[in-house]
Amino acid sequence: MTFEEAKDKFIHTWGTLATQWGINRSMAQLHALLLIAPEALATEDVMEQLQISRGNASMNLRDLMDWGLIYKQLKPGERREFFIAEKDIWKVARQVAKERRRREITPVIEVLNELKSIDADTPEAHEFQRVMVGLSGVVGFADNTLNAVIKAEENWLMGQFLKVFR
Amino acid sequence: MTFEEAKDKFIHTWGTLATQWGINRSMAQLHALLLIAPEALATEDVMEQLQISRGNASMNLRDLMDWGLIYKQLKPGERREFFIAEKDIWKVARQVAKERRRREITPVIEVLNELKSIDADTPEAHEFQRVMVGLSGVVGFADNTLNAVIKAEENWLMGQFLKVFR
């Protein structure tokens, strides 16, 4: 496999994986492209390389910045903006963990706490409460795991732990 | 909040959360409904309670069975099929972890291994390879975490570990 083939395969694979996780293809492919780019790219570059429109590029570049996965880079003497991805992959993972926790886990924990506290006067209500308590446990585990990723400055500690389960 | 309100809120919340994770609303709501149902439900019941068509119900019930999250239950003397959800929430979590690992992580690991092994003769190719190696690490961590969930028969061990990171 040549480098060009590998690059295409990576961008394509990343785009496909992303859709399974509720992330749109353009955004994932943009991220993939910037991840492997040795230099910062201008909007025009990504438009051309991924064959997407200016509007699409602009919106998804912004979303990626909101996620903290890419940065704007200003080049002296250049008017247009360049974009560069965060290259420390563990930092990327921490960032994604942080955002997903904030956007998805935290709100769910709150709803579950609310639902847990109805009074269980009927059998149905009792069963319901049992399920809510169980779910709180699992969601709490997910929350802790994301926290583990977020807080692990080094990853050897996590590595040590995970050996236990192999 | 009454039990009925809580029930509706749960089904609705679960449906919303699911779409953020690339799972369709009907499937998530079906699962939510069955999770909190104290008795097995027939197709008609879920059609009525969620206001969805027979075909929709049929397809998503099958998908849920494929994920190992619900079971068919045959009642003596009854011709139609009833469905009951796996009620052990940790078992549900293990099942989801197992399936996502099989469907999403394992294939990505293979692609990354393939892409890691191109020869890095140019600076671009070298950068590319560096990223692939990094990603392998992160994906490997995800794989290990899912394995931890899958293999943890008891969850106290995981609980012990996670205290370290709090």
Add this chain to the structure above:
DNA sequence: CATTTCTTTTAAAATATTTTGAAATTACAA
């Protein structure tokens, strides 16, 4: 078997999401 009851399949419709392209806006330089 034929009939009834229930389930599954599938093509079309409905809905939701993503992408485009052009206009509006912004930012900078002259």
Add this chain to the structure above:
DNA sequence: TTGTAATTTCAAAATATTTTAAAAGAAATG
């Protein structure tokens, strides 16, 4: 300022996904 290059916005178009409804298929019953 004014003009130009670049970015952002947003309504419309394209695409993808989900849902429906009706037909086909199975399974049980008499």
